[in-house]
Amino acid sequence: MTDELLQRFPGARGEWARFDGPAGTQMVDTAIQAMSAWSSGGNNANGGGFFDAAIATDEIVKSTRATMRRFLNAPTDTFVFGPNTTTLAFAFTRAVARGLSSTDRIVGTKLEHDSNVSTWASIARDVGAEHVLANFDPETGRLEPSEIEQNLTDHTKWVTVTGSSNLIGTMPDLEVITKLAHDAGAKVFVDAVALVPHRTVDIAAIGCDAIATSAYKWYGPHAAALWVEPELLESLSPYKVRPASNEGPKKFETGTPNYEGLAGMQAAAEFMMEQGVEAMAAYETATFTPLLEGLLAIPEVTVYGPRDTVDRAPTVSFNIAGHHPDDVAKALATHKIATWSGDSYAVEVAQHLGIASTGAAVRAGVVRYVTPKEVERLLEAVADIAAGIQATRH
Ligand SMILES: Cc1ncc(COP(=O)(O)O)c(C=O)c1O
Structure with missing residues (x-):
């Protein structure tokens, strides 16, 4: 099935999987x-x-x-x-x-x-x-x-x-x-x-x-x-x-x-x-659910915040045991996967979660142009880093 709406975001058409939407989205045509x-x-x-x-x-x-x-x-x-x-x-x-x-x-x-x-x-x-x-x-x-x-x-x-x-x-x-x-x-x-x-x-x-x-x-x-x-x-x-x-x-x-x-x-x-915000949200939830569930299923991964998709944005923050969040974001970037690491200016959240002094977390957000395939790519890359298949220090 083709998703015609994806064509409306020229900036999202490249090879990169853009999970950086919570920091700023690609503009619509x-x-x-x-x-x-x-x-x-x-x-x-x-x-x-x-x-x-x-x-x-x-x-x-x-x-x-x-x-x-x-x-x-x-x-x-x-x-x-x-x-x-x-x-x-x-x-x-x-x-x-x-x-x-x-x-x-x-x-x-x-x-x-x-x-x-x-x-x-x-x-x-x-x-x-x-x-x-x-x-x-x-x-x-x-x-x-x-x-x-x-x-x-x-x-x-x-x-x-x-x-x-x-x-x-x-x-x-x-x-x-x-x-x-x-x-x-x-x-x-x-x-x-x-x-x-x-x-x-x-x-x-x-x-x-x-x-x-x-x-x-x-x-x-x-x-x-x-x-x-x-x-x-x-x-x-x-x-x-x-x-x-x-x-x-x-x-x-x-x-x-x-x-x-x-x-x-x-x-x-x-x-x-x-488009209707609810229709966009339905797409996002359907795309985000496997991401959240996939991260929760990797033993080395710690997910912060809600473990379900009720009353939450399709944005998840996580860490991989033994890896600094910046190193994970750098490793993901080598796969052309854009995420953010750090506290994303949510200073109090990181402190209250007890992760402020260890570089906070990696953040991945689904927006309307992120595809299920890109979610699979992200999950595979995270699993590889967790399994030590990909080094995270450069
Ligand atoms: C929840 C939230 N509030 C405020 C801001 C700040 O927005 P702006 O960059 O427009 O000042 C951001 C930016 O990421 C945000 O995510």
């Missing part, structure tokens, strides 16, 4: 074309002007906000655009800090990518507030909402939680966590960077106050979007230059937006909606 068309069409200008190209430039921002609203079922189109989630999160938290005091508490989790830890830790340090991290179960990789609940106090102003761990895939229950936080009087920031590529995200249903996603994780360009609830957005004073707009998401968009990136983001979001 329509996103590549949209960026090129924007750049060559003559409308590339700046916003806020009176000539046609300037008006079209405002329009690409407006229509991308509208597309993101449909894609993520957001109650409003108040999406802030920026270069990546980390940069947006630093801008957002710095603005939040202006309303915090030393008696306040911020509750995060140990499942986070560091962009959802250091950002909040920095402002907590600046204002003297408390920043605590809820535990996940290192055996199962699961984060129970009760772990967050235990950390909520009358002084908790923010709960900051990932939609999916970028290292071990776990997807916490965002709706339950948001409700618990709101009941305690706290607002909720969701890092949805590793969730949006793999699940239909419904911001209205989650009910969070802010949520971030990076388009390069779902076949788009390097650009990111942060949805902020309108009243909250109105109340925040970001660091900005005086002439820039004080209205809506624009007040967070310091400098000139990446218009071609927005054209690409819009096309990638359209692609996700056309």
Whole structure:
């Protein structure tokens, strides 16, 4: 059976098996074309002007906000655009800090990518507030909402939680966590960077106050979007230059937006909606299941995080006994298999799993263009390394 969708990812057509999707995906053809068309069409200008190209430039921002609203079922189109989630999160938290005091508490989790830890830790340090991290179960990789609940106090102003761990895939229950936080009087920031590529995200249903996603994780360009609830957005004073707009998401968009990136983001979001995220997720789960089961069946391999495919991204981290993760990734690269090694910026996850000081783990992620054959190749290569058939030091 041919999989026609594979043809839509020109960057994934080579010999390499690309298990590096959690770090960034290959772009879909329509996103590549949209960026090129924007750049060559003559409308590339700046916003806020009176000539046609300037008006079209405002329009690409407006229509991308509208597309993101449909894609993520957001109650409003108040999406802030920026270069990546980390940069947006630093801008957002710095603005939040202006309303915090030393008696306040911020509750995060140990499942986070560091962009959802250091950002909040920095402002907590600046204002003297408390920043605590809820535990996940290192055996199962699961984060129970009760772990967050235990950390909520009358002084908790923010709960900051990932939609999916970028290292071990776990997807916490965002709706339950948001409700618990709101009941305690706290607002909720969701890092949805590793969730949006793999699940239909419904911001209205989650009910969070802010949520971030990076388009390069779902076949788009390097650009990111942060949805902020309108009243909250109105109340925040970001660091900005005086002439820039004080209205809506624009007040967070310091400098000139990446218009071609927005054209690409819009096309990638359209692609996700056309395909249906659930249909893509079904393909991914079918492709990922043999990978997970195959790794679990190799005695020398330790798999971290959930041992099943329920409420988890198709991303797995593992180690091979006696081999440093970097050496395994290097050995896999000699087979033209792309994986990542290290903590992938999930600093707290690696520490909580007790693997931070030993190089953390090898990470392999399935995305829509990874094939079952490539999974077989990866499993064979891992088995060879485990059996000592392939040396891992170069
Ligand atoms: C879960 C998660 N959050 C945040 C980030 C940071 O995203 P960005 O590179 O867009 O800043 C990443 C990047 O890998 C991620 O996987």
